[in-house]
């Protein structure tokens with residue numbers, strides 16, 4: 001016959017519990033106090049939130065390909081100083097993003113590409129990765145890099161080229177010129193060669209196929225063959241479809 005136990009089992013005896021509670025009460029702690037149900041704050045995520053446009057502050061990487069990419073990048077992240085003499089010691093820092101594949105999110109306006117891009121950045125931060133990231137639209141980048149007095153565009157470009165995680169939004173939307181093509185090429189080429197994770201979004205299909213309407217511009221024509229070749233080498237292309245979510249909200 002199986003023994004029957006009172007349910008639920010007390011974890012400690014009644015006497016011990018009373019003593020424990022008395023000790024806690026001495027210190028002003030109350031076991032019955034409800035714990036706050038908000039999750040622990042994550043300082044890195046809170047810091048990132050401040051830099052994320054309001055529209056995307058709740059974004060999560062719902063798209064399976066974007067979620068898979070986040071897992072890959074988080075898996076590649078390494079703690080600094082882990083490969084020293086004592087590999088198990090000295091791993092005091094947070095994991096840092098180092099290298100990995102990139103993403104090309106493409107599809108019509110309003111299908112959620114930028115939303116997923118910020119979702120990925122938020123997820124990496126929440127996963128405890130040290131994410132030094134920079135987000136810009138291609139048009140803003142060109143504007144910032146235009147030669148003007150008092151600014152050093154070359155320095156800025158070199159900094160952006162080396163950022164561990166870059167979101168280059170709306171590539172191909174700005175009017176192309178030889179100069180924009182050269183800037184894009186230098187940026188993308190560097191990041192391709194150093195395998196620095198980059199999220200590129202574009203409103204255009206990457207290349208012309210039989211399904212692309214004749215009047216629809218494609219990314220290759222906007223950014224040139226050299227850029228497109230690097231992008232196709234480094235990126236997983238993810239197509240976004242569906243209606244414009246901005247219209248649906250109204």
Ligand SMILES: Nc1ncnc2c1ncn2[C@@H]1O[C@H](COP(=O)(O)OP(=O)(O)O)[C@@H](O)[C@H]1O
Pocket residue numbers: 055056062108109110111112113114115116201240245246
């Ligand atoms: N998965 C989602 N859940 C909730 N809102 C979304 C989602 N995806 C996009 N949105 C909202 O729809 C609008 C358009 O999305 P956005 O990412 O800016 O589109 P795109 O970059 O493809 O033009 C934004 O206001 C965004 O916050």
Ligand SMILES: [Mg+2]
Pocket residue numbers: 113114115169170201
């Ligand atoms: Mg967008």
